[in-house]
Every structure is written in C-alpha cells, then in structure tokens.
Amino acid sequence: MNWDTSFIDTSKDFDALKSAVNIAITHGIEVSLYNFPLCSVPEPYRRLTPSTISDWKRKYLDVCETCNSRDACGGFFEWCKHSEGFGEISPL
Numbered sequence: 500m501n502w503d504t505s506f507i508d509t510s511k512d513f514d515a516l517k518s519a520v521n522i523a524i525t526h527g528i529e530v531s532l533y534n535f536p537l538c539s540v541p542e543p544y545r546r547l548t549p550s551t552i553s554d555w556k557r558k559y560l561d562v563c564e565t566c567n568s569r570d571a572c573g574g575f576f577e578w579c580k581h582s583e584g585f586g587e588i589s590p591l
C-alpha cells in the first residue's frame with residue numbers, strides 16, 4: 500500500500516543501492532537483494548539476487564519471453580503493475 504512512496508526504480512538508478520551494497524560488503528556483511536528482477540540490477544551485482552518469489556505468486560512480462568536468464572530470474576510478483584514498477588526491463 501506504500502508502493503508510490505517507497506518504491507525506487509533501481510533499473511533506472513542503482514547508485515544509492517550500489518553504495519549501500521558496497522559498504523556492506525566492504526564490512527563483511529553478507530548481502531542478498533530480494534525480489535529484484537535480474538535485469539534490474541547491473542551485471543556485477545546479479546550474483547546477489549536470488550530467485551525468491553514463490554512460483555505461485557510469480558509472473559514474467561511479455562518481454563521476458565525471449566530472455567535467456569529466465570530460469571535464474573525471480574521475475575515479478577503476480578500483482579505487480581508493470582506501469583508502476585521497474586522501467587528498464589530487457590532480456591538478457
């Protein structure tokens with residue numbers, strides 16, 4: 500219910516999250532980025548994005564049909580509105 504005020508599109512701007520992740524890793528903290536579609540994260544950080552959305556509540560977008568990384572990607576929550584979500588999704 501707080502999507503409008505709390506969602507930050509990391510597919511368009513990963514800088515703030517990148518800084519936080521780098522600081523955590525530098526200090527020996529194990530980092531995982533939950534519920535991030537694989538292509539919404541820059542390549543060096545994709546190893547931190549486990550597929551965490553259960554299959555019964557996961558969906559993929561039409562653009563995902565040709566993606567070679569779909570098996571490794573957690574996709575999107577079923578109720579996610581693409582128009583309000585990650586804006587720069589593209590097949591890997």
Ligand code: SF4
Nearest residue numbers: 536538563566572590
């Ligand atoms: S195109 Fe779709 S399946 Fe491929 S990484 Fe992006 S969100 Fe995941």
